[in-house]
Amino acid sequence: MRRIAAIAAAKAAAALSQRLKVGGGTALPGLLAERIDPDIVPEMARRLGQGSIIVTGTNGKTTTARLLRGIVRAAGLGVVANRAGSNLMRGIAAALAEAARLDGGFAGAKRRLGVFEVDEATVPEAARALKPRLVLFTNLFRDQLDRYGEVEHVAALWRDAVRQLDRSATVVLNADDPSIAGLAQVSPGPVLFYGVEDTSRGSGGLEHAADARWCPSCGSELAYSTVFYGHLGHWSCPTHCRVARPSASVVATRVELDAEGTSLAIALPGGEISAPLPLTGLYNAYNALAAVAAASALGFGTGAIARGLGSFTAAFGRQERMNVGGRRVQVILAKNPAGLNEVLRTITAGGADVDVALFLNDDIADGRDVSWIWDVDFDLLAGKARSLTVSGNRAWDMALRLKYAGLDSLSQVEEDAAAALRRALRATPEDGQLYVIPTYTAMLQVRELLARWARRPAFWEAEK
Template sequence: MRRIAAIAAAKAAAALSQRLRVGGGTALPGLLAEWIDPNIVPEMARRLGEGSVIVTGTNGKTTTARLLRGIVRAAGLRVVANRAGSNLMRGIAAALAESAGLGGDFAGARRLLGVFEVDEATLPQAVRALRPRVVLFTNLFRDQLDRYGEVEHVAAVWRDAVFALGRSATVVLNADDPSVAALAQAAPGQVLVYGVEDTSRGIDRLEHAADARWCSSCGGELAYATVFYGHLGHWSCPQCRAARPPSRVVATRVEPEAEGTRVAIAMPGAEVSVGLPLMGLYNAYNVLAAVAAAVALGIDAEATERGLSSFTAAFGRQERLTVGGRRVQVILAKNPAGLNEVLRTITADGQQKDVALFLNDDIADGRDVSWIWDVDFDLLAGKVRSLTVSGNRAWDMALRLKYAGLDSLPQVEERAAAALRRALRATPEDATLYVIPTYTAMLRVRALLARWARRPAFWQEG
């Protein structure tokens, strides 16, 4: 009876939230379900015939999970997922309750796989509750310091979670991130490693804001033969001889295209090549991570390529809309490594850009916004036609931009709707407005733009 009550309450709360347009029913239903039945996640997860996959990391979780879902469906499996990005335990509970019948059973459970995006700090709870087949790690960057603490603390939390996995679980790791690659030492079961081999997009030195400069084994300073972005690259420790591990899933070629990226990936016994509507090297890593997880699940190359070819961008992650005759692209950025790569990507062609930056400091963003001083906003110098800043910390962003050496100061408008209208007016009809928000600002601006563009709410998309 407790299970039935929990699922019924979750379904009712989700329906009411969506009907009243106060949200997508992705968090509150899960909170209610867990309050009524604290064991709902582990009990229902055991009914998933194909088990579950956890996708975690600082950047790229939502896009990587979305890519993986497409591959899984192309392989003929059905998916349960927290597809709207609610990545705490409440989001997992809500997703399970939404997909189940009132009795807690799943239709076609034998061919059902859970693909769950999981918050970095929530990983230990998720591992205990889900007992996943695969845990995929994307990267580890400084993010929300007031919530997570320094990257070393997050790495320690992840090591404990990996150590607690069963021997049947496969851990999928990014070879190019020293902090992530080091998790192999804690894994009791199989480890599958992925990395980028195409060095044509790399540079020969670390960025000033890099988060992994020191060897996790001996504390010595790491050396890099190639740096792709942040601290991701081909690394080694001259002091203890630790080094980037060999990868089983490899990006052999990464080529920028007009509005996306083409990636060639070598996997055991096969190669896939796909063009995706995602710009930037960081998105090549997301594709590579999803393919590596597919390999860990035993999905073949044909299904993998077919699944990738049907991909569309997730809400706020390079999502494209048309508003008032202008093209708009919304690109979430929430930490120095991520925003640096976004700026580098959109300015790579040297053309004049129209940009709107939204900075919030709500709990989901992190209250401490000092990270913006580690962002290389000078990348915009000489390449911006119009620049608007907004959000509840708009003036902090305006101050930071004053010291970036730009040709002119930004227009400041704290109200999101007014800021978007101002930015759209300043954007020529044949140009693209790049909207770059932090997380909670993204939810607000995406809702406004979707309404103006007559697009569905984010929780209604795949």
């Protein structure tokens, strides 16, 4: 009875908030459902015939989960999934309630698989409730220290969560991230590693934003033969402890990147696949590799995996492309130094004359501490950026950071988001490409404006 009430309340709240256009309609329904029936997540998850998967990590959760859902569907299964960013318990509860029938069952329950992206700090609770058959860890970077506390704290939470997994649960780990690879030691069940083998994509040294440069086992400084980005690469401990990057069974043997997309060759136990993706940047190659590794661990064939990757379209605010007033606009979420460095590297790879708009907000979902921008290598834009618009409630922090990168004569502050977007669009030539790089809450704002303008061509010009 309680369960039915919880599901009904969640469905009603979701319908209402969508009608009123209050947010994406996941927080309130989820909260209601959990309040009415605290066991809603474990009880409903139990009814998913194919079990559940957790996708977590600092960067790449949303895109990886989305890629994985495409593969699951291509394999002929049904998916229950939370929406992008709604990755706390209430987002999972809302997703389950929304997908369920009023009696608490699922249509086609036997063939349903739950694919949930889960916030870093929510992993222990989500793992207890979902009893997942697979947990995928992408990477661990410093991100929102004000929210999660220290990186080490997140790593400790994950170790505890993995230790308590069922013996049948598979853990899928990024071999190139020392703090992720180390989770293998505490896993009671099977472990599958993935990693990049195409060393032509790497460099010799760590960038400033690198975090986990210390051996997870003895604490010595790690040695890297190749660094892909951040602290991801081919690492080993030079001391007596001899801990090193484990060999991976799902590997990217070839990674080709350009401004339009990525071409990947992936070797896995069942064969080899090559996948063209409409996503740029090495971090997205990692996302695809992670999704393929999880799919391989679930026993999907290479045919379904290739078809699933091929069906991919970019997630909300993750490299979404729009056409606004004759300009191609790409919105790329950036929230931490390693991620933003890689974004800057990607958008400047094609040469000069790059038009960029940076939006820095400091709301809770962005991370209230903006110190992280000092660890970003904005120098990458020097000589490459043609126009540089700066906005958000922390626009002046960003402007000051850019001054230190020698970009002060180029960057223009417009605190108001709409005014900033208009300026950036004007600065971008017709048929040109504008890269809009916002933090999370700024992304919601920017995307709404762009979507409105995209439907009504030249609307942004009329508002001058």
